[in-house]
Amino acid sequence: MAIEKTIITCPAPATSHLERFGFLFGYPIAHSLSPLLHRTIYQNLGLNWDYFLLPSTDIKAFLELVRDPRCYGSSVTMPHKIAIMPHLDDITPEGRAVGACNTIFKRGANLVGTNTDTIGVRESFVQNVADPQTTYANRPGLVVGGGGAARSAVYALHAFLGCKTIYLVNRDASEVEGVMSWCKSQGYGQGLVHVATAAQAEELEGAGAVVACVPNFPPATEAEVEARKIIEIFLGKQHKGAILEMCYHPTPYTEIGELAEKAGWQVILGTEAMLYQGFEQDRFWTGKSLEELPIKVTKEVIGVELAKARH
Incomplete structure (x- = not known):
């Protein structure tokens, strides 16, 4: 008799006050610096956007959240990088070549998966x-x-x-x-x-x-x-x-x-790889070039957080 895996889900964050929002979908993800990275970028660009941790293994519930018209997309981490791919409308050549998706962005109403880890x-x-x-x-x-x-x-x-x-x-x-x-x-x-x-x-x-x-x-x-x-x-x-x-x-x-x-x-x-894969995600999500993103200040903010972890 097969043992069913328990699906871990979490309540949807409050987003009614936001123009746009996105997620980090994975489990466990409590240690992630991604929210700090993306929030720093949005704040410095003057955007009423936010980025939330979604510690969950419930792919169905996640897909409902990410298809909200105000959701710009999502980061995807373990254990979903491969499992999410059949649920997407399209995959970029890089995503197909690596065989894993760590980023979802929108193309019209379609969910497109790519891999910015590369x-x-x-x-x-x-x-x-x-x-x-x-x-x-x-x-x-x-x-x-x-x-x-x-x-x-x-x-x-x-x-x-x-x-x-x-x-x-x-x-x-x-x-x-x-x-x-x-x-x-x-x-x-x-x-x-x-x-x-x-x-x-x-x-x-x-x-x-x-x-x-x-x-x-x-x-x-x-x-x-x-x-x-x-x-x-x-x-x-x-x-x-x-x-x-x-x-x-x-x-x-x-x-x-x-x-x-x-x-x-x-x-x-x-952390350099983490930062630059995140900057690439925000190129997809905001439509801005790398030169237009607040790279220097974001690196400084992440650096302060890392210094805490070193002591």
């Missing part, structure tokens, strides 16, 4: 690396992890940063195979290399752009220890590039980030 990865490097030619251009990329974030990272490294070869490192070989199979099916997996052992890593050319997509915890199992050794070997190679550490909760200062910094790499905090 833009978050791209802009983290573009906005923070002073000299791409000597840092990561014409060099292999490296992605640590095996989930949806890893697919977004592979797509960004391939499509935007021009990495023809991308190494994959993860404690779970089956997850790597899943990422490789998916990316190949979507036409951007030809240059993927699963680096499974430290000995293999020793023989390979150094990476230029690294994206770490794993939680921040010390390696415990044999597979985790081996994966960490592989990372340390790449960080220890002669060429020093830039690493984006996607983990930023509860703190963006991670073990892998510390290892990279000590090895002489430029470390880009995961």
Whole structure:
């Protein structure tokens, strides 16, 4: 007998006083900085808009809320990034290629899904690396992890940063195979290399752009220890590039980030990816260009919040 999953729902927020509104749909999401990010943008643009957390697993109720004509769209996070896709009217090419939706925007009355995580990865490097030619251009990329974030990272490294070869490192070989199979099916997996052992890593050319997509915890199992050794070997190679550490909760200062910094790499905090994927969302929702958005003040506000978490 199948056990039914309990659907978690939450009351709809009060929106009658607003011109427009949106959501972050996921569960659990209490720690998210997204409301602070988007509210700061709307306030600085003088918009009577708001953005609400919707901690829920009730897709049907969510779709009713998001189809309100005043709703501009929604962010989508775990566990809904894949599950939401069949319920949408259209998916952008980026969303299809990654196989996950983290953003919904409106095209007329239609709900369109896209993936701005790829833009978050791209802009983290573009906005923070002073000299791409000597840092990561014409060099292999490296992605640590095996989930949806890893697919977004592979797509960004391939499509935007021009990495023809991308190494994959993860404690779970089956997850790597899943990422490789998916990316190949979507036409951007030809240059993927699963680096499974430290000995293999020793023989390979150094990476230029690294994206770490794993939680921040010390390696415990044999597979985790081996994966960490592989990372340390790449960080220890002669060429020093830039690493984006996607983990930023509860703190963006991670073990892998510390290892990279000590090895002489430029470390880009995961909050940069969070910020730039959010700015891309607001480009869809407000129709404004990146240059028209209050980037500087929003970064400052998020920075203050992160400083609290560090202490």
